[in-house]
Amino acid sequence: MTPALIQAGQAAEAASLTPLLVVGGYLGLLLILGFVSTRFFRGTSNDYFVATRSIGPFMLLMSVFGTTMTAFALVGSTGKSYEFGVGVYGLMASTSGIVHSLVFFLVGIKLWAIGKRHNYVTQIQYFRGRFQSNALGYVLFPILVALIIPYLLIGLIGAGAVAKAVTRGMFPDTFDGGAVPPWLTGLVVSGVVLFYVFLGGVRSAAWANTFQTCVFMVMGVVAFFLIANKLGGVQAASEQLLANAPEHAAREGMIGHWQFLSYAFIPLSVGMFPHLFQHWLTARSAKTFRLTTVAHPIFIMIVWAPCILIGVWAAGAGIEVPTANAILPKTVVTLVQQPVITGLLTAGILAAIMSSLDSQFVCLGTMFSNDVVLHLAGKDRFTDAQKLWLGRGFIVFVVAVTYVLSLLYPGNVFDLGVWSFSGFASLFPLVFAAVYWRRVTAAGALASVLVMAAVWIYFFWSGLEAEGEYLVFGLMPVTFIFLASIATLVVVSLLTRPPNAEVVDRFFAK
Amino acid sequence: MAGKLAWGFVLVLAVLHYDFWYWDDRTLVFGFVPIGLFYQAMISLLAGLAWFLVVRFAWPSKIEEWAAEG
Numbered sequence: 001m002t003p004a005l006i007q008a009g010q011a012a013e014a015a016s017l018t019p020l021l022v023v024g025g026y027l028g029l030l031l032i033l034g035f036v037s038t039r040f041f042r043g044t045s046n047d048y049f050v051a052t053r054s055i056g057p058f059m060l061l062m063s064v065f066g067t068t069m070t071a072f073a074l075v076g077s078t079g080k081s082y083e084f085g086v087g088v089y090g091l092m093a094s095t096s097g098i099v100h101s102l103v104f105f106l107v108g109i110k111l112w113a114i115g116k117r118h119n120y121v122t123q124i125q126y127f128r129g130r131f132q133s134n135a136l137g138y139v140l141f142p143i144l145v146a147l148i149i150p151y152l153l154i155g156l157i158g159a160g161a162v163a164k165a166v167t168r169g170m171f172p173d174t175f176d177g178g179a180v181p182p183w184l185t186g187l188v189v190s191g192v193v194l195f196y197v198f199l200g201g202v203r204s205a206a207w208a209n210t211f212q213t214c215v216f217m218v219m220g221v222v223a224f225f226l227i228a229n230k231l232g233g234v235q236a237a238s239e240q241l242l243a244n245a246p247e248h249a250a251r252e253g254m255i256g257h258w259q260f261l262s263y264a265f266i267p268l269s270v271g272m273f274p275h276l277f278q279h280w281l282t283a284r285s286a287k288t289f290r291l292t293t294v295a296h297p298i299f300i301m302i303v304w305a306p307c308i309l310i311g312v313w314a315a316g317a318g319i320e321v322p323t324a325n326a327i328l329p330k331t332v333v334t335l336v337q338q339p340v341i342t343g344l345l346t347a348g349i350l351a352a353i354m355s356s357l358d359s360q361f362v363c364l365g366t367m368f369s370n371d372v373v374l375h376l377a378g379k380d381r382f383t384d385a386q387k388l389w390l391g392r393g394f395i396v397f398v399v400a401v402t403y404v405l406s407l408l409y410p411g412n413v414f415d416l417g418v419w420s421f422s423g424f425a426s427l428f429p430l431v432f433a434a435v436y437w438r439r440v441t442a443a444g445a446l447a448s449v450l451v452m453a454a455v456w457i458y459f460f461w462s463g464l465e466a467e468g469e470y471l472v473f474g475l476m477p478v479t480f481i482f483l484a485s486i487a488t489l490v491v492v493s494l495l496t497r498p499p500n501a502e503v504v505d506r507f508f509a510k
Numbered sequence: 511m512a513g514k515l516a517w518g519f520v521l522v523l524a525v526l527h528y529d530f531w532y533w534d535d536r537t538l539v540f541g542f543v544p545i546g547l548f549y550q551a552m553i554s555l556l557a558g559l560a561w562f563l564v565v566r567f568a569w570p571s572k573i574e575e576w577a578a579e580g
Binding site for chain 1: 573576
């Protein structure tokens with residue numbers, strides 16, 4: 001199909017309600033699954049927060065992968081490759097395949113064992129115990145919450161943008177532009193996620209994630225073949241790419257060498273995601289991690305490789321969008337033009353978004369309950385049933401606050417994503433040292449977190465006015481934040497008194 | 511020894527991930543996959559194999575018992 005034909009297609013978008021009905025069907029299935037999963041809920045706070053540490057290998061793989069892959073996996077990857085070409089896969093996906101599994105193996109399994117041994121349900125409980133420092137908990141809590149909020153907004157705002165693109169022209173007399181407005185999409189998505197996590201906590205999130213991960217993996221591959229078919233086949237699509245946008249088929253001029261290398265710091269962020277920590281704690285045994293460690297890089301390839309090709313093909317086909325992140329829904333609506341398929345692909349994108357949102361909502365509710373209220377008031381002051389309802393109450397609070405923030409935030413939310421990941425990645429030295437370095441001290445940990453926050457804020461403000469990818473001497477800013485964090489951790493730890501050996505012994509196997 | 515070799519495989523993949531030799535190459539593999547993307551996708555597949563070998567030969571065997579002591 002030529003660019004001229006595509007322009008014609010853009011002018012004749014379908015206004016059929018079918019895609020919306022298909023998405024409604026998907027959300028209905030999710031509600032039913034959420035309700036069914038509550039049949040397995042054991043009614044205790046331990047089951048609500050960590051599923052009584054009973055999740056098996058397949059469900060752990062699907063929930064960890066689904067949680068890690070946000071709206072960025074489908075929408076952002078396609079948008080980035082539309083903008084910067086095929087090099088985006090090496091920049092973000094294959095690096096993650098190596099680094100994520102490295103973190104699961106070296107840090108995830110250790111933290112699972114420590115969490116089980118000491119009955120922890122949050123990261124901050126671990127750091128407070130490991131460093132015998134309340135101050136570290138009070139400093140770390142607001143930083144973790146502040147870093148996870150943009151991550152949540154990526155989901156809600158991304159869902160609104162996708163629904164708006166797909167439903168354009170459906171309701172000409174009801175909504176501006178005839179499209180479902182973002183405030184309504186955000187309300188529905190938040191409501192559906194809240195329904196199942198409110199009832200069943202992290203166990204329901206794991207069930208829903210398993211279903212949602214299947215949906216978005218299958219729909220990503222389906223989108224790839226349908227779009228390739230509409231472009232005259234995979235070979236014709238790639239030949240069109242070489243003819244019209246050859247720069248997208250390589251990295252020269254699109255991605256710098258130092259940018260490529262320094263991006264490898266970003267995937268370390270999974271070591272400090274609070275919601276991933278909580279999923280690790282749900283594992284039945286250490287062996288449960290084996291499938292997740294092995295299959296994760298392969299799953300990344302299955303999701304990312306087709307999306308990268310869709311993005312560069314769209315560039316070659318001359319499809320135009322106001323922002324790069326709109327390219328996947330735009331390509332689907334423009335080229336596929338089959339309402340049922342459009343609905344299924346939209347459901348796939350929403351599945352990728354919601355499989356992260358649910359874990360993050362549960363995680364923040366768990367943190368507010370355990371790290372603030374129970375920590376200050378004392379665990380023994382509440383019955384188990386009260387702890388459970390405390391968790392539920394905070395989840396409702398977190399969902400409501402996130403929804404309101406999503407209505408107020410005006411900017412390109414994907415630009416915030418890399419800053420969120422940079423912050424979590426720069427906290428990785430803290431968790432790695434806590435798990436492997438007996439000599440690390442509370443003062444070193446505290447100084448490292450504070451320096452990380454200060455350097456992060458400096459680069460964030462410096463990068464606000466930047467056009468395109470913000471680089472410092474050709475490197476990702478995370479490089480400098482990470483190095484400042486690790487240098488502070490090591491130097492301050494070596495300059496301060498070693499920690500109590502008896503305390504340290506409790507966290508290290510003989 | 512097998513465990514060390516498995517970790518060596520992971521390290522080699524991490525180094526080979528920086529494929530500067532394909533930086534400006536637009537060859538299409540199988541007629542449709544740009545070679546830079548094909549190479550990186552193979553890195554992902556081999557990473558799955560590398561982690562299988564690590565999990566098989568370098569597993570922390572005593573961690574289960576230590577966690578269960580509680």
